[in-house]
Amino acid sequence: MTNTMTIDCDIHPGVPNIKALLPYMDEFWRESFVARGIDGFDMMSYPLGAPITCRPDWRVKGERPGSSLPNMQRDALDAFGISLAICNPLTGGQVAVSETMGAAICSAVNDWIIEHWLNKEPRLRASIVVPAQAPLLAADEIERRAGDKRFVQVLLPAACEMMLGRSYYWPIYAAAAKYDLPIGLHAGSMYRYAPTSGGWPSHYLHDYVANSQLFEDQLLSLISNGVFNRWPDLRFVLIESGVTWLPGFIWRAIKTWRGVRAEVPWVKRSPAETIRENIRLTVQPIDAPRDTGVVERIIEQIDSDRMLLFASDYPHWQFEGDAVLPDGLSPALLQRIRVDNPLETYPRLKETVQ
Ligand code: ZN
DSSP: OGGGOOEEEEEOOOOOOHHHHGGGSOHHHHHHHHHTTOTTOOOOSSOTTSGGGSOGGGOOTTSOTTOOHHHHIIIIIITTTOSEEEEOOOOGGGTOSSHHHHHHHHHHHHHHHIIIIITTOTTEEEEEEOOTTOHHHHHHHHHHHTTSTTEEEEEEEEEOSSOTTSGGGHHHHHHHHHTTOOEEEEEEEOOSSOSBTTBOOSSHHHHHHTHHHHHHHHHHHHHHTTHHHHOTTOOEEEESOOSTTHHHHHHHHHHHHHHHGGGOTTOOSOHHHHHHHHEEEEOSSOOSOOOTTHHHHHHHHHTOSSSEEOOOOTTSOSSSTTOOSOTTOOHHHHHIIIIIHHHHHOHHHHHHHO
């Protein structure tokens, strides 16, 4: 059965504005959003009109990208032969400065996705959206959703209020580890700080490209603060991070760790080993030329064929036609990226197909 499967690890249902989420909130927040005049707040983190936000042939005039289930079924699930797909709703819940407001939005998004997507399409799974600005409330939300096996991962923006290795976030990791849920870090930010270490960029172009540096920083933070010492089996999935930065980054991380590891004596293994075991990356956007063999060479350099996960990133415009994966991948590597790696990364998907 698994030979014919393809598992899409990153699709984006378009979550409407706050008004659509009010039915899933308690009375206080239903009244509060309206009284404050922010019930029309648009939570889309990708600029709606930007070309990258929606492939032109998938865009429907007047409709929010990714908001139609029939269109997603036709353009992604059926078109790419997807057996299972993980919905990653990108919402503003994690941007709210108020911890309780953030928690209310995130919880409503999880209820909304159950009713409007998971209950209507058996091929869909979802990430648990949690308020990263309130780790204890985020852990509560994980507890609340863990019983529904259609939730297969915990979703955080790649940039939060602090580096992700800090113990402030550990309640989230403890709850995720308790249920063997990976943490998905999706490109994007809570925008408390500039997305580059040099300051605020002038253009979205720069903001988007800068994500790969951010992922590098978060990986080192997780490793050097001992997150994987405490939870050796916890996996992090870097979503929309690109992949070609990884070999150079691993080389720099190993070299520097060898030189200064007295500073972090609890990091006993080479960062490369931890990265190969605990880190996974989705393949869209693939930031490499489409030359045959490039991805195989990257796999050789990182010395693991278990790290890359198939993802269309629907409806974002990352590729044309049905070219979700670069040409020239061997059948064995295709099998790993499309099926085996996602099943090994997400235990709950494995339960579904066995
Ligand atoms: Zn994505």
